[in-house]
């Protein structure tokens with residue numbers, strides 16, 4: 001914004017017919033906007049022509065300025081220093097970073113102490129990243145804040161910045177609107193494909209570059225690992241909306257991997273490129289009105305035709321994320337007798353006919369498109385069978401680890417969002433003569449949030465690393481229990497943080513929108529995480545049963 005004004009000039013626009021204000025030395029013309037201002041018109045006339053920064057920050061958060069700036073800002077104060085925009089420091093390119101490492105002062109050994117001399121590789125591996133983000137303690141994982149970590153390199157840092165810019169500029173300012181409208185604009189999903197994120201979100205050790213021409217800007221296909229996937233999900237979750245996250249990766253992240261891993265080549269070749277590009281959508285259809293966690297008892301039936309060329313599918317599926325927008329349904333069907341050995345996985349295409357979808361009204365994740373699906377005499381070619389007939393249970397089980405890891409990442413970031421929002425609010429809201437942060441009872445709440453968030457995230461990093469180094473079957477056996485345990489840990493942490501944040505925000509998190517919007521929305525989203533993908537009770541029980549089974553095989557001595 002190039003135009004500049006003096007303070008006196010701004011002061012000249014102080015009537016309701018000509019109303020300017022200053023916020024952080026930037027000039028806003030609110031003459032028209034005052035009539036639409038949700039906080040009322042009168043309150044604005046009281047600060048007309050004046051510096052209203054203090055009042056503005058009391059009632060709003062950063063998202064409001066970001067959203068309205070293009071429409072309302074007309075210039076800045078002539079005294080305003082021309083500073084660079086407050087974006088986090090860009091991660092230096094590898095060469096620059098290496099040079100910095102060599103410049104480092106070597107620690108001097110104290111007399112009598114043995115000082116290990118690090119090799120050059122160890123020195124680089126040991127180096128921490130530049131601090132990144134708002135630096136509010138614990139509002140980001142510790143490696144963002146310059147602490148050491150064995151898991152991340154410069155491609156992770158670059159990806160973090162890439163996704164954060166996108167979310168900050170194109171998603172977060174609008175997320176409340178989208179949630180209320182119960183839909184996310186299709187262009188955002190399309191961007192997920194164009195940015196290469198869909199290709200990267202399948203729990204594979206690298207992204208399938210042969211199936212899409214889109215590339216992740218900061219990371220090549222060969223460099224991609226599960227920590228990159230973690231970062232994409234984590235950064236998108238910063239927008240603080242389960243509905244948004246599930247819209248963008250809910251159906252895809254659980255519906256697409258079975259197609260890639262178990263689909264026959266001609267089927268994968270035909271439909272995967274359209275899915276990865278963001279043109280077509282896919283979801284996972286397992287749960288039924290009468291079969292949730294008890295997957296082995298599902299009743300949706302697929303009968304082979306006499307000529308053996310098709311299955312005819314009949315049945316219902318309930319709580320299917322993204323179902324209303326989906327072209328493809330990765331569906332669990334009964335092809336054999338009762339129990340898990342009669343279950344198959346079938347890729348059903350909407351255009352086959354006989355597929356109806358109806359949006360369900362739910363407590364949370366409003367923009368995710370939770371759906372009731374009916375299949376009526378749907379004719380599905382046998383080529384669409386994933387894996388072999390009656391071996392679908394393994395397909396579903398293999399998928400669970402990836403699904404749960406996604407839920408865990410989201411829950412931990414949502415917990416951080418609740419904490420971060422609370423921390424910021426506690427620094428501006430005053431009660432009984434002091435800021436909230438100066439009340440020990442509020443600090444106690446924040447501390448209880450942090451200890452759970454950090455413990456959960458450290459366990460998540462460890463399991464992500466294990467998933468990355470183990471082969472899939474080994475990971476399914478060895479990590480299934482721990483991932484189930486961490487899922488329960490993450491959802492209970494999320495529930496705790498949403499509740500405590502809500503107490504800190506008080507009435508502002510009871511009404512929708514405004515400063516408490518994220519907390520109010522996340523509070524409503526909690527159950528959408530605690531129930532599906534394995535309820536807390538089932539997860540906790542499984543975590544112990546599975547661990548005992550694995551350790552018995554490993555030679556446990558009780």
Ligand code: HEM
Nearest residue numbers: 028038039043044047052055056059060064068513514515
């Ligand atoms: C650039 C100028 C401004 C814009 C774009 C703006 C926009 C908004 C918006 C969108 C809301 C709805 C709540 C939310 O989503 O956060 C709101 C609420 C409000 N605004 Fe403003 N506003 C501006 C300036 C001001 C100023 C200068 C004051 C005070 C002097 C003020 C006082 C309020 C109040 C009291 C509320 C209601 C807060 C609540 O519900 O708790 N606004 N404003």
